[in-house]
Structure formats: C-alpha cells, structure tokens
Amino acid sequence: MSALAATNEDSKGAAAIRGLIGLLVVAGAALLVWAETSTLYQIKVGQVVVRVGQTGDHHSYALVPIAALALLMGFGGVVGRSRPAMAAVIVLGLAALLIALLVDRPDTNAEGLYGVRYESAHATAREGLTRELGGGGMLVLAGVVGVVALPRRRPAGEPAAEAAEAA
Numbered sequence: 001m002s003a004l005a006a007t008n009e010d011s012k013g014a015a016a017i018r019g020l021i022g023l024l025v026v027a028g029a030a031l032l033v034w035a036e037t038s039t040l041y042q043i044k045v046g047q048v049v050v051r052v053g054q055t056g057d058h059h060s061y062a063l064v065p066i067a068a069l070a071l072l073m074g075f076g077g078v079v080g081r082s083r084p085a086m087a088a089v090i091v092l093g094l095a096a097l098l099i100a101l102l103v104d105r106p107d108t109n110a111e112g113l114y115g116v117r118y119e120s121a122h123a124t125a126r127e128g129l130t131r132e133l134g135g136g137g138m139l140v141l142a143g144v145v146g147v148v149a150l151p152r153r154r155p156a157g158e159p160a161a162e163a164a165e166a167a
Contacts, residue, residue, distance in 0.1 A: 014151060018078045021146045025074030025089060028138030029067035032096055035131035036063050041108040042126055045118045055128030059103050063132065066092050066099075070139050077146045086146030093139025100132035 036056035043051040056063075070092045076085035108125035115121045 017145070017149050018081075021086075021142050021150070022074060022078045024138050024142035024145070025070060025078070028093065028135045028142060029070045029074075031131050031135030031138065032063040032067040032070075035128050035135060036061055038128035038131055039126040040104055040128040041123050043111055043114050043121060043123045045114060045121045050114055050121075051112075053107065055104065055132065058107065059099055062099055063096055063135070066096050067135070074142065077143075077150070081150055083147055083150065086143045086150065088143075089139055089146065090143030093136045093141075093143060096132060096136030096139060100129060100136060104129055104132065 038055050040053045040055040040058050042049050042053070070089055073085040073088040073092065076082045077089060105125075107123075108129055109123050111121045111123045115123075
C-alpha cells in the first residue's frame with residue numbers, strides 16, 4: 001500500500017489529492033478540446049504559408065468525445081472514488097496520445113505535392129499537436145495518480161481496521 005493511499009479517506013491529504021486529480025482531468029480535457037480548434041501543421045514555400053491544417057479536421061474531432069468521457073470518468077473517480085473510472089481515464093488519455101502520435105504526427109512533416117513541386121517547401125508542426133500531447137499526458141497522469149493514490153472504498157459493513165489489513 002502506498003503512503004498516499006494509507007491516508008484517512010477524510011483527511012486533508014486525501015482531499016488535496018482528489019482536488020489535484022480533478023484539476024488534472026479538467027485541464028487535460030480542456031487541452032484536448034482546445035487542440036481541436038488549433039492549427040496542426042503548416043506548409044511553407046519559402047516564406048509564404050501555402051497550406052494550414054486544422055487539428056480537428058484531421059481526425060474528425062475525435063478528441064471531443066474523448067474529453068467529454070474523461071470528464072465523466074474523472075468525476076466518477078474523484079467524487080465516487082472509483083478506481084475503474086480512473087482506469088478509464090488512463091485508457092482515454094492513451095487513446096488521445098495514440099491519435100496524436102499515429103494519426104496527426106506523421107502528417108506534420110509531410111509536404112505532399114508542395115514538396116514535389118517546390119524544392120523549398122517544408123512542413124512544420126504547430127500548437128495543435130503540442131496541446132493534444134499535453135492533454136493526453138495529463139489524463140494519463142491523473143488516472144495513474146487516481147488508481148495509485150486514492151484510498152479504496154470500504155464495503156458498507158467492513159470496519160476500517162479490516163479494510164487496512166485486507167489491502
């Protein structure tokens with residue numbers, strides 16, 4: 001049992017941990033939604049920007065439902081002290097990271113036909129990718145902290161001493 005999990009369920013330390021987890025979930029979900037409205041990449045020929053790709057358009061706004069589910073699961077994990085809900089937050093964060101790394105990241109360096117037609121064309125990643133990675137990372141961190149540090153809920157009839165021995 002970790003030292004953080006050994007704290008009393010009603011202690012200030014446990015409340016602070018739940019507050020931190022809640023803050024991480026909200027910030028991670030907000031970053032994912034913000035990423036969807038951000039620029040994912042731009043292609044320049046010389047000093048002229050010839051193409052700009054939006055993050056949300058690139059993967060059909062898949063991060064919006066992930067963010068909404070993460071908020072629901074985070075609420076269940078923090079308020080309801082549900083470890084399965086926190087595990088779901090980890091899975092949702094990993095899904096966001098996979099979308100960012102496997103779907104969006106490869107296209108941030110691809111010039112496409114501009115690279116064929118113009119020797120000086122180059123593509124660069126923009127803030128959308130960074131926000132996706134940050135939001136997914138925050139969700140994974142919140143979920144891991146929730147699974148590891150949140151105290152287990154006791155069944156209704158189980159006394160506190162037996163709950164400590166069972167863990």
